[in-house]
Amino acid sequence: MYSPYSYMNPVTVPHVSSLEEARSYVIPNNSSILLLDANQPFVYLKVTDQLGQSQVSKWKITEVKEPTASDIENRISGLEQKLDALLEKVNTNGKPNAAKNDRPTGTNQNRNQNQ
Numbered sequence: 001m002y003s004p005y006s007y008m009n010p011v012t013v014p015h016v017s018s019l020e021e022a023r024s025y026v027i028p029n030n031s032s033i034l035l036l037d038a039n040q041p042f043v044y045l046k047v048t049d050q051l052g053q054s055q056v057s058k059w060k061i062t063e064v065k066e067p068t069a070s071d072i073e074n075r076i077s078g079l080e081q082k083l084d085a086l087l088e089k090v091n092t093n094g095k096p097n098a099a100k101n102d103r104p105t106g107t108n109q110n111r112n113q114n115q
Contacts, residue, residue: 013043022046023056 015038016022022035022044032047041061048054067075 019058
């Protein structure tokens with residue numbers, strides 16, 4: 001049976017054992033290649049110019065994990081605690097013995113008292 005993708009070659013990423021081996025990997029002028037480190041979680045990008053001069057950059061491979069519901073709940077809980085602490089400081093207005101619900105005296109309260 002014919003598959004529409006049967007003509008495609010599988011993509012392979014060459015493996016190297018070190019940065020030095022990536023630097024010595026031969027590629028044509030004006031080209032680039034990704035090289036996977038076989039021993040460590042690194043990938044190397046080798047790029048050559050028209051004259052065949054090459055540069056190799058090293059990149060670290062890290063797994064990206066989607067946050068779970070408990071991770072999100074923990075972050076929200078931590079933010080709530082920080083917000084509560086900040087509100088406590090604002091509500092006490094720098095006074096250590098002030099109650100949580102005490103409001104600082106504003107201009108509206110002063111006006112009402114003066115009338």
